[in-house]
Amino acid sequence: MNRKIVILGTGGTIAGTAASSSDHTGYTAAQVGIAQLVGAVPALAGGPCDLVTEQVAQIDSKDMSFSVWARLAERVSHFLAQPEVQGIVVTHGTDTLEETAWLLHALLVPAKPVVLTCAMRPATALAPDGPQNLLDAVAVAAHPGARGVLAVCAGVIHGAPDVQKVHTYRLDAFSSGDAGPVGYVEEGRLRLMRNWPEAPVHKALAAIKKIVTQQDGSGWPRVDIVMNYAGAGASVVQALVASGVQGLVVAATGNGTLHQDLEAALLQAQAAGVRVVRATRCLEGRVLPRAGDLLADSQGLSPVKARVALMLELMANGS
Numbered sequence: 001m002n003r004k005i006v007i008l009g010t011g012g013t014i015a016g017t018a019a020s021s022s023d024h025t026g027y028t029a030a031q032v033g034i035a036q037l038v039g040a041v042p043a044l045a046g047g048p049c050d051l052v053t054e055q056v057a058q059i060d061s062k063d064m065s066f067s068v069w070a071r072l073a074e075r076v077s078h079f080l081a082q083p084e085v086q087g088i089v090v091t092h093g094t095d096t097l098e099e100t101a102w103l104l105h106a107l108l109v110p111a112k113p114v115v116l117t118c119a120m121r122p123a124t125a126l127a128p129d130g131p132q133n134l135l136d137a138v139a140v141a142a143h144p145g146a147r148g149v150l151a152v153c154a155g156v157i158h159g160a161p162d163v164q165k166v167h168t169y170r171l172d173a174f175s176s177g178d179a180g181p182v183g184y185v186e187e188g189r190l191r192l193m194r195n196w197p198e199a200p201v202h203k204a205l206a207a208i209k210k211i212v213t214q215q216d217g218s219g220w221p222r223v224d225i226v227m228n229y230a231g232a233g234a235s236v237v238q239a240l241v242a243s244g245v246q247g248l249v250v251a252a253t254g255n256g257t258l259h260q261d262l263e264a265a266l267l268q269a270q271a272a273g274v275r276v277v278r279a280t281r282c283l284e285g286r287v288l289p290r291a292g293d294l295l296a297d298s299q300g301l302s303p304v305k306a307r308v309a310l311m312l313e314l315m316a317n318g319s
């Protein structure tokens with residue numbers, strides 16, 4: 001039985017095209033099919049594993065939706081269960097890659113590698129970065145012992161818990177912050193810096209999976225993100241509560257501080273039954289919990305990942 005690497009396409013800039021090869025911003029994402037992207041990298045042929053491709057979606061990841069997440073989670077789960085599948089690669093836009101990575105990691109807790117990869121330049125660029133990223137991602141997926149959800153971009157391997165897009169234009173657009181990368185891919189070989197990422201073990205994972213993979217996305221609780229800033233007040237929180245939000249993540253300042261007016265509104269929301277979690281708007285570091293805190297902290301997750309975690313938790317609690 002030949003080992004297989006499955007490559008799932010979801011769109012993004014890696015599959016984007018522009019009218020001019022020098023245009024790196026005025027392109028349309030999600031135009032080229034996954035089979036064609038793989039075919040454009042001859043070095044992928046003749047590797048130790050057979051390659052299987054499947055187009056799961058074809059979107060710009062800024063438009064990521066619960067229904068695409070549902071389909072992707074279902075397909076990743078389906079292929080992970082096949083004994084001959086060694087690992088999975090997912091091509092994805094950079095904009096929401098970290099959210100998808102965290103969702104798949106927390107939901108599927110994969111014992112095999114699931115490697116998200118991307119590009120900052122469209123496929124039609126003079127020097128596109130997608131082909132090398134794809135080649136590197138397959139090298140990670142084929143690596144014996146690799147596990148968990150990972151992101152590979154510009155030769156760097158990031159773990160799902162830490163990866164964050166930190167640059168709007170640079171090819172090396174992602175960072176793992178304080179944690180540092182899991183490793184690097186150099187000429188197809190891996191140089192590992194630390195262990196593969198651990199996933200939180202969620203109670204009621206099977207129930208959550210059932211809700212997530214409902215194709216219409218109807219079972220997802222509504223969780224929104226608000227931010228602390230100079231002059232922040234109660235009005236946004238009050239409007240969200242009035243509109244029926246079930247959870248709120250606040251991107252607090254610094255180590256978790258909130259404007260007193262925003263904090264009062266959040267405490268009121270919490271008293272009314274809305275789940276509130278405090279993350280930080282700082283790119284590095286985390287909320288530092290203190291005895292007597294009235295609002296939960298995000299346990300080191302960024303605001304967008306804390307939102308995904310809270311949605312999963314609300315699903316587990318049946319709301």
Ligand code: ASP
Binds near residue numbers: 011012013059096119
């Ligand atoms: N907007 C694009 C996307 O997220 C950006 C990218 O892929 O770099 O699909």
